[in-house]
Amino acid sequence: MKKNEKVLLRGSEAIGEAALRAGCRCYFGYPITPQNELPEYMARRMAELPGTVFLQSESELAGINMVYGASATGTRVMTSSSSPGVSLMQEGISYLAACEFPSVIVNIVRGGPGLGNIAPAQSDYFQATRGGGHGDYRCIVLAPAYLQEAVDLTYRAFDLADEYRIPVILIGDGMMGQMMEPVVLPEFRKDLPAKEWAITGAGKGPSRFVRSLLLDVHVEEAHNWKLYRKYQRIERREPQSESYATEDADMVVVAYGTAARIAKGAVRRLRDKGMKVGLFRPITLWPFPSKAVARLAESVGKFLVFEMSMGQMVEDVKLALNGKAEVELYGRPGGVVVTPVELSRILSRRYNAMQHEA
Amino acid sequence: MKGMKKVIGRPKYLKEVPNHYCPGCGHSIIHRLLAEVIEELDIRDRAICIPPCGCAVLAYYYIDVDMVEAAHGRGTAVATGMKRCLPDRVVFTYQGDGDLAAIGTAELIHSANRGESITTIFVNNGVYGMTGGQMAPTTMVGQKTTTTPKGRNSVTDGPPLKMCEFLSPLDGTAFLARTSVHSPKHIQKTKKAIRQAFQTQMNDEGFSMVEILSQCPSNWKLSSVDSCRWIEEGMIPQFPLGVVKQRQTEPS
Amino acid sequence: MIHKAIIAGFGGQGILMMGVTLANAAMREDKQVTYLPTYGAEVRGGTANCTVSVGDEEIASPIASNPDYLVVMNAPSLHKFQSILRKGGHCLVNTSLVHEKSIRQDVKVYEIAASEMAEELGDLRAANMIVLGSFLKISSMVKPETVLEIVDETFRRKSPEVMERNKEALWAGYRFFE
Numbered sequence: 001m002k003k004n005e006k007v008l009l010r011g012s013e014a015i016g017e018a019a020l021r022a023g024c025r026c027y028f029g030y031p032i033t034p035q036n037e038l039p040e041y042m043a044r045r046m047a048e049l050p051g052t053v054f055l056q057s058e059s060e061l062a063g064i065n066m067v068y069g070a071s072a073t074g075t076r077v078m079t080s081s082s083s084p085g086v087s088l089m090q091e092g093i094s095y096l097a098a099c100e101f102p103s104v105i106v107n108i109v110r111g112g113p114g115l116g117n118i119a120p121a122q123s124d125y126f127q128a129t130r131g132g133g134h135g136d137y138r139c140i141v142l143a144p145a146y147l148q149e150a151v152d153l154t155y156r157a158f159d160l161a162d163e164y165r166i167p168v169i170l171i172g173d174g175m176m177g178q179m180m181e182p183v184v185l186p187e188f189r190k191d192l193p194a195k196e197w198a199i200t201g202a203g204k205g206p207s208r209f210v211r212s213l214l215l216d217v218h219v220e221e222a223h224n225w226k227l228y229r230k231y232q233r234i235e236r237r238e239p240q241s242e243s244y245a246t247e248d249a250d251m252v253v254v255a256y257g258t259a260a261r262i263a264k265g266a267v268r269r270l271r272d273k274g275m276k277v278g279l280f281r282p283i284t285l286w287p288f289p290s291k292a293v294a295r296l297a298e299s300v301g302k303f304l305v306f307e308m309s310m311g312q313m314v315e316d317v318k319l320a321l322n323g324k325a326e327v328e329l330y331g332r333p334g335g336v337v338v339t340p341v342e343l344s345r346i347l348s349r350r351y352n353a354m355q356h357e358a
Numbered sequence: 359m360k361g362m363k364k365v366i367g368r369p370k371y372l373k374e375v376p377n378h379y380c381p382g383c384g385h386s387i388i389h390r391l392l393a394e395v396i397e398e399l400d401i402r403d404r405a406i407c408i409p410p411c412g413c414a415v416l417a418y419y420y421i422d423v424d425m426v427e428a429a430h431g432r433g434t435a436v437a438t439g440m441k442r443c444l445p446d447r448v449v450f451t452y453q454g455d456g457d458l459a460a461i462g463t464a465e466l467i468h469s470a471n472r473g474e475s476i477t478t479i480f481v482n483n484g485v486y487g488m489t490g491g492q493m494a495p496t497t498m499v500g501q502k503t504t505t506t507p508k509g510r511n512s513v514t515d516g517p518p519l520k521m522c523e524f525l526s527p528l529d530g531t532a533f534l535a536r537t538s539v540h541s542p543k544h545i546q547k548t549k550k551a552i553r554q555a556f557q558t559q560m561n562d563e564g565f566s567m568v569e570i571l572s573q574c575p576s577n578w579k580l581s582s583v584d585s586c587r588w589i590e591e592g593m594i595p596q597f598p599l600g601v602v603k604q605r606q607t608e609p610s
Numbered sequence: 611m612i613h614k615a616i617i618a619g620f621g622g623q624g625i626l627m628m629g630v631t632l633a634n635a636a637m638r639e640d641k642q643v644t645y646l647p648t649y650g651a652e653v654r655g656g657t658a659n660c661t662v663s664v665g666d667e668e669i670a671s672p673i674a675s676n677p678d679y680l681v682v683m684n685a686p687s688l689h690k691f692q693s694i695l696r697k698g699g700h701c702l703v704n705t706s707l708v709h710e711k712s713i714r715q716d717v718k719v720y721e722i723a724a725s726e727m728a729e730e731l732g733d734l735r736a737a738n739m740i741v742l743g744s745f746l747k748i749s750s751m752v753k754p755e756t757v758l759e760i761v762d763e764t765f766r767r768k769s770p771e772v773m774e775r776n777k778e779a780l781w782a783g784y785r786f787f788e
Contacts, residue, residue: 008634008645026443053442057435058468065432065465069408069439072426077439095429179672180630180645182637199440201404201447202424209418211427213411265670340670 006182011172012037012080014147014183015106018154019078020045023189024104026053026077028066032085034118034174035108039080060085064092064105071101072210074198076158080106082174083124084115086132093167094133097227098212100197102161104154105139106170108177111334120173120258121334125312128169129286136224138231140168140238141285143256147181153283155186162195164234171285173258173308175337234287241289242281245271246296249278251351254293254317255306256282258337263306265340266347275351285313290320297324302354304347308334369393371402371422378416382582384572385413387539388481389420391549392452396423399556405448406440408433412454413487431462434469437476448559450477456486459495459519466525473530473564477555480521480567483574484593491577495519498592503577522569522602532564534603538571538594540586551601563605571597612642612665613751614674616691619683619704621658624738628681629660631742631764635756636664644672657686664751679749681741682708683724692717700748704741720748722786728779736779743783754784 009017016038019027027042039056046054053070057063063079070077081089086107096103107128111121128141140160144150150172157168199210214220245267246252255263260281270277280296280303282289293303303325305314310331318327330346332338368374372393379386396402402423409417411430418425428436433451441449458466458480469476485503486492492505496518500509510518522534533555537548548570555566571593573585580588615632619625629645636643647660661674680695681702682688688703692712695701699717706725722744728737739761746754758777765773 006637008630008637008643026439028439055438055442058464061432062435062438062465062468065429065435066439066442068428068432069426069436069441070443071439072436073440073443075443091429092432099427175646175672178647180633181672182643199406199424199426200444201406202422203403207402207418207422207424209425209427211415211418211425213415213427261670263670264668268667268670337671337673339673339675341676 003187004184006184008180009147009183010037010178010180011147011150012108012177013041014151015154015170016041016045017185018151019104019158020049020052021186021188022155022158023076023192024078024158025051025075026067026070027079028055028057028063028070028077029079029081030057030060030063030085032082034110035080035082035106035177037177038106038108060088061091064089064096067103068092068096068099068101071096071103072099072199074195074200076102076162076192078104078106080108082108082110082118083112083121086124086127090127090133093139094131094135094137095212096167097131097137097139098135099210100165101167102165103167104157104161104170105167106172109171109173109334117335118174119335120175120308120337122173122257122259122308123312123334124171125285125307125309128171129288129316137227138234138286140164140166140234140287142168142170143283143285144170144172144176145257145260145281147176147179148183149283150176151183151185160238162193164230166230166234171257175258238284239287239289239292240283241292242283243292243296244279244281246278246280246300248276249300250276251302251304251347251354252278252280252296252300253304253306253347254280254282254313256285256313259306259308262338262340262343266344269340269344270348270351273348275348277347277351282313288316288320290316293317293320294322294324297321300325302326302328304328304330304350306330306343308332308337370397373420373422375419377420379413380576382573382575382585383413384483384539384570384574385481387545388479388548388570388572389417391545391552392479393421395549395552395556396421399553399560401448401556401560404446405450406444408437408440408449408451410451410453410457411488412457414452414454414481415488417452431457431460432465433457433462434474434476434478435465438469438472438474441474441476445475448477448556450479450556450559452479453481454487455480455482455484455494455496459521467528470525470565470567471528471530473532475559475562476565477559478567479552480569481572482521482569482597483572484518485574485577487574487577496597498596518596520597522567525567526603530565531567531603532605533558533566533601534569535601536569536571536597536599538589538599540571540573540589544599569597571599612663612667612669613679613749614661614663614677615679615681615745615749615751616659616661616674616677617681617683618657618659618687618691620686621656623658623683624735625658625683626660628738628742629662631757631760632662632752634760635752636662638756638759639752641665641752642667642669644669646672659687659691679745681745683738683741684708685710688712702741702745702748704737706737720744720787722783724783727782727786731775731779731782733775733779736775739776739779740783740786743780744787747784747787754780
């Protein structure tokens with residue numbers, strides 16, 4: 001493959017290849033549709049790359065704990081799953097957060113609750129952005145909408161995980177995992193910085209330990225303060241979003257991932273008809289780009305949250321706007337992917353009603 | 359003292375701190391044995407211990423090697439992740455009966471079946487120690503615990519699990535032994551088994567486990583002496599001691 | 611402008627390969643393109659279909675709920691998809707396996723007995739390439755030369771023979787509607 005050459009890749013393969021190029025050396029995971037192409041790709045590809053470990057675990061529970069073990073040694077490691085499997089991983093993610101072990105977890109979200117179905121959905125927003133497991137912690141959550149972005153964010157996820165020593169969740173859906181789009185792949189990372197905290201055997205030095213059991217209440221409190229300050233730092237530095245056609249917009253649609261793709265198509269249609277509608281697309285779901293959306297509220301009176309879940313991200317939009325603008329939800333339960341045409345009809349009705357009221 | 363030879367002392371890699379274990383508890387003996395074996399095999403620099411959830415969770419205060427605490431039951435999965443990244447280290451889990459034979463059974467079986475080159479130190483005292491004396495998967499039939507006030511009923515609770523025998527048919531297991539720490543003779547045998555288990559790992563022969571019958575006077579509601587007698591008379595008939603499996607490997 | 615095509619048939623007919631080849635050619639021509647196959651439990655029943663979207667602007671949805679083109683390689687695919695084809699859209703039918711007519715009066719239907727043609731060429735498996743060739747002629751989505759390039763790259767190393775046969779099939783299908 002030539003440098004900067006476009007290649008047509010399936011979403012799951014694009015994510016896998018980007019991870020390997022980011023220096024990911026271990027993959028642990030358990031098959032679940034619709035993300036099986038990712039472990040299959042890793043199994044194939046890692047067999048060609050010396051010094052890498054691919055292991056199909058006996059469960060998601062075991063898989064995430066293998067991630068924990070590998071991460072403890074300072075190795076770049078990832079796992080992937082889909083909603084029910086990610087639920088099983090929550091215990092391990094809580095421990096990863098507590099012990100500050102960097103890791104990358106891909107969630108190709110499917111419909112739920114329960115076994116649900118394998119169609120695209122965004123119903124794991126709360127689980128991803130609110131920590132997900134027990135305890136007071138957060139994971140960085142990245143939500144690509146295009147495959148090139150999935151590649152770039154996967155690559156970046158490993159750096160973020162190491163920089164902040166935190167689990168990073170890359171969230172997508174079956175459509176993104178299965179579809180193909182041209183992408184340009186980044187170079188293989190070389191010379192990753194050593195991790196002085198890694199547990200690799202004491203050598204000649206003093207022995208060390210990493211734990212999350214902190215029986216002394218003051219020690220536990222101090223640890224949680226430390227985590228909290230780290231989360232604040234991330235909230236200051238790392239929010240990412242895209243604004244599209246928002247400069248003169250009267251109404252802004254807020255959507256992420258697949259929903260944002262659809263919304264952009266719908267917004268383009270409305271713009272063609274002269275309606276002043278824009279799109280705000282959070283790329284990081286946590287930290288939520290609150291400041292950026294709040295800035296829009298200086299000129300935009302109405303925000304319409306379009307999500308493939310029944311009112312999850314809308315809470316973050318409301319928190320960010322804090323009453324500065326009207327917020328309405330257009331939620332669709334996962335499974336049926338609305339078309340841009342259908343969405344543009346809905347948006348235009350809301351837009352016209354708003355103009356009428358004004 | 360003049361004319362006297364020092365024949366025993368604190369092992370080099372057992373930290374000089376008082377431990378938190380109850381009087382008569384087997385954990386402190388097992389810690390000591392581990393420290394001795396680590397010293398004798400000269401592997402302190404490359405040994406990594408995965409302590410459990412349970413009374414021995416604080417093992418990192420006592421044994422002077424690198425440690426990563428695991429979630430309840432997940433020790434062998436964590437060990438798998440570590441060992442796959444660091445194949446030249448000596449990685450061992452330290453697990454109790456609830457950790458290993460109840461909540462972590464799946465992880466154990468699959469790690470063993472894959473023949474992960476790790477060692478598991480399985481402390482079997484037939485009761486949940488840290489949570490206050492509830493039934494363990496290895497509790498004896500008829501044995502009273504806080505959740506089996508009338509004694510374990512084999513019909514409703516099932517009989518005790520024999521983990522060494524359970525793992526023995528798996529191709530991935532290279533060394534499985536059951537020992538006890540209720541008498542000096544058995545303590546020496548336990549040390550020998552731990553040593554063999556580590557050597558199995560260092561020779562990359564496959565999964566190794568030492569199941570150690572260990573006394574828990576506090577939760578058994580017995581004196582230290584009676585606890586040792588209970589192992590001899592109550593537990594050993596159910597959990598026979600000895601090497602359960604030692605895979606013969608072809609000399610290379 | 612974005613054009614969407616659904617290609618449908620049963621597993622083993624090379625349906626997904628047609629889609630991927632088309633998508634690769636579109637990428638080669640620097641067009642915006644997405645390819646979306648059906649996945650999961652749906653494909654276990656032996657049916658296969660994929661959607662290819664090609665255009666000169668960013669593609670919002672890779673799904674086609676109202677496609678411009680429909681390529682049907684077997685009868686169940688006609689039943690499944692004919693109703694969603696855009697009014698005035700184009701329906702390309704492999705009459706070797708579809709013995710009924712589309713119920714749609716408001717679309718343009720193209721018929722080709724691809725399996726028979728493929729047999730004449732000496733390889734039944736080349737039927738998909740014949741249909742792909744016809745599709746290129748009907749749709750002008752991408753240039754046939756670009757598809758030939760992709761076919762060349764895909765098969766040259768595997769088997770030059772298969773490559774030549776596929777190229778031949780592609781042209782045969784293309785010329786059929788000239």
